[in-house]
Amino acid sequence: MGDPIKKIITPMSLDYKITPGHAATPFLRGLVDGRLMAQRCPKCSKVYIPPRGSCPTCAVPTEEEVQVSDRGTVTTFCVVNLPFYGQAVEIPYVCASVLLDGADISFFFLIQETPVEEVRMGLRVEAVWAPPEERTPSLESIKYFRATGEADAPFDSFKEHL
Numbered sequence: 001m002g003d004p005i006k007k008i009i010t011p012m013s014l015d016y017k018i019t020p021g022h023a024a025t026p027f028l029r030g031l032v033d034g035r036l037m038a039q040r041c042p043k044c045s046k047v048y049i050p051p052r053g054s055c056p057t058c059a060v061p062t063e064e065e066v067q068v069s070d071r072g073t074v075t076t077f078c079v080v081n082l083p084f085y086g087q088a089v090e091i092p093y094v095c096a097s098v099l100l101d102g103a104d105i106s107f108f109f110l111i112q113e114t115p116v117e118e119v120r121m122g123l124r125v126e127a128v129w130a131p132p133e134e135r136t137p138s139l140e141s142i143k144y145f146r147a148t149g150e151a152d153a154p155f156d157s158f159k160e161h162l
């Protein structure tokens with residue numbers, strides 16, 4: 001008797017069209033141009049990225065488009081040590097919650113070029129964009145984030161965004 005079957009590879013595909021709507025369209029188009037477009041709440045002034053078209057706190061539409069920086073601060077992170085099928089990045093690697101400068105909500109990104117043991121809360125990071133000819137209206141236009149070498153952001157500057 002041979003070894004038990006543990007996995008079966010079955011090629012499959014899923015074709016779909018996405019209609020991003022008024023809020024996400026400028027965000028997705030911005031990614032092609034290397035810009036990060038957010039929206040500001042007219043009531044509480046919080047800046048949301050990616051924009052969803054409304055403020056969940058104030059329950060009002062967010063229509064003002066604002067560009068936020070492609071630099072930010074690591075607010076929290078996790079180190080991925082477990083191998084899994086289809087893994088594209090060598091382990092260990094870090095996924096971090098990054099508070100982009102000018103935004104009020106953090107965003108999850110891959111961290112590369114920075115040793116895993118050097119990633120920490122407060123680390124300043126910047127986006128590494130795909131070359132312009134490879135960009136699409138998707139987050140794949142940002143390859144990853146890496147440390148900038150700036151001094152760490154003080155905890156008080158991001159403690160409200162954890």
Ligand SMILES: [Zn+2]
Nearest residue numbers: 041044055058
């Ligand atoms: Zn609001």
